[in-house]
Amino acid sequence: MEKLILTLLAVFTASASAETLLLRGATVHTVAGGTLAPGDVLVRDGKIAEVAAAITAKADRVLDLKGLHLYPGLVSPGTDLGLVEISGVRASVDDRETGDFIPEVESWLAVNPDSELIPVARANGITHFSPIPQGRHIAGTSALLAARGWTIEDMLVRRHTAMHLFWPDHSLSIPGPNPSPNAKSLEEQARERKEKVREIERFFADAEAWAKRPPDSPSVPAWQAMQPVLSGEVPLMIHAQDAREIRAALKWSEGRPGLRVILYGARDAWQLAGELAQRKIPVIYSEVFALPARSSDAYDAHFSAPAILHKAGVTVAISEGLERASASGQRNLPYIAAQAAAFGLPADAALAAITLVPARLHGVDDSLGSIEPGKDASLFAATGDILDIRSQVRHLWISGVEQPLDTRHTRLAEKYRSRPKLE
CATH class of the missing domain: 3.20.20.140 (Metal-dependent hydrolases)
Known part of the structure; x- marks a missing residue:
């Protein structure tokens, strides 16, 4: 039964990423090529297929994002x-x-x-x-x-x-006028720092020497x-x-x-x-x-x-x-x-x-970080500038598959909103 569930989930994920999705009318922040206001993004097989001010190609699903801002993940x-x-x-x-x-x-x-x-x-x-x-x-x-x-x-x-x-x-620990018995002098601290750096140097030297080992080592x-x-x-x-x-x-x-x-x-x-x-x-x-x-x-x-x-x-x-x-x-x-x-x-x-x-x-x-054709369709749509704390994420996709936005926080909030009222 468990194998069947995992198989069905894999099939569902593959079919979701294979869906052609047109994200229409958003303010598209490409990061690499400026901002389109408004702009469209076409997603095919989990990848960004096209980015333009207006896309006329047909899609399995069209999502109107008018008023939202689209960003790379x-x-x-x-x-x-x-x-x-x-x-x-x-x-x-x-x-x-x-x-x-x-x-x-x-x-x-x-x-x-x-x-x-x-x-x-x-x-x-x-x-x-x-x-x-x-x-x-x-x-x-x-x-x-x-x-x-x-x-x-x-x-x-x-x-x-x-x-x-x-x-x-x-960092330096400068002994005061009445130092504790365990206080280290500045000279001792300097020696310890140098020894630690020497340990790093020896490790890198040993790693370089190992590269020259005999083939049968x-x-x-x-x-x-x-x-x-x-x-x-x-x-x-x-x-x-x-x-x-x-x-x-x-x-x-x-x-x-x-x-x-x-x-x-x-x-x-x-x-x-x-x-x-x-x-x-x-x-x-x-x-x-x-x-x-x-x-x-x-x-x-x-x-x-x-x-x-x-x-x-x-x-x-x-x-x-x-x-x-x-x-x-x-x-x-x-x-x-x-x-x-x-x-x-x-x-x-x-x-x-x-x-x-x-x-x-x-x-x-080459696959993440900006909204460009050929890159992974990892995107999100927010109500405003993502650098503005008032903005809220409304949709998010990873490799073309929309992800749930519920969290433990939202589940607890919903739980306590619906608790019985005291009479």
Whole structure:
């Protein structure tokens, strides 16, 4: 019986994606080619077949979207969505493995496809997301998943979108006049930082040496996982926040020009915008709503950071981050971009920072991130500008199949709206 149900579901999904659908009369935000107001989009076999001001081709179904805004699905470039359900319940947290250097780990294998937080994110326009493994140094690879599917295999769009390196903390703990017995001197802290960087350097050197092994050498999963990173096939996403950390990571990467570096987190990256632009290192900025790190920082230092980076010529994507209830807060991704737009980031760049740029950084911009013929029909229709908190998503499609927008939130709201009234 179970096999029959799964077969019927597969047939239904295939037939739904094979349907020719004409989305008519919306304000179409293509991201890559401007805005059509109004415009039509023709979807065939789960792909965008045509985008134009008016489409006359016949379709199996025509949906009038007059008054609505049509966008490409939002892409969350880095999150713990699917890996964390309730951060205070250890059994629902699976965002890291033990060990300092575990490049063979693949985070998507730990994603819970039944997470109640995935529909919540989807209900606000997020169609794809990248679950990031966390750890001490090399934490493993991320993948790109669709925000729908019965299993993780159903959800998987692309494996090995990035290897993740968490750069050692470079913050300073300055001993006071009456330091505790366990307080470390500045010199000792500096030695520990240098040793951690040397550990990273030795690991990369060992991975390079393994590539030159004799042909009959036994397979080592960790070293095998590093080879696409060393060749530049898979990007190395370096997680660093403080300016000292970012500067140290950039200096280290100079000695390995073959690496494709992406900076994640990047709280103080705006201070190094010129170097990042010169070296063409993209930034996934996750600190828009973080408090200023220093008393000397302006109140809007992080609000305006994406604008500073963009103006300098840095490719910028925007993320909710891996802290501050990232999984449950994924629905706020467009509002984080909106805050950056309010502080100088052009509106079109803010929209691209949560659509086309993340798709490009994860190697799927040929199929996601914009509304163009030939791309995947992952779209949503909203009542207004998606960067406006008042806008509501009315329809959402992933690969041409319309997805439900109900969530645990809406089910609870309906439940308590219909409760018996007290007499």
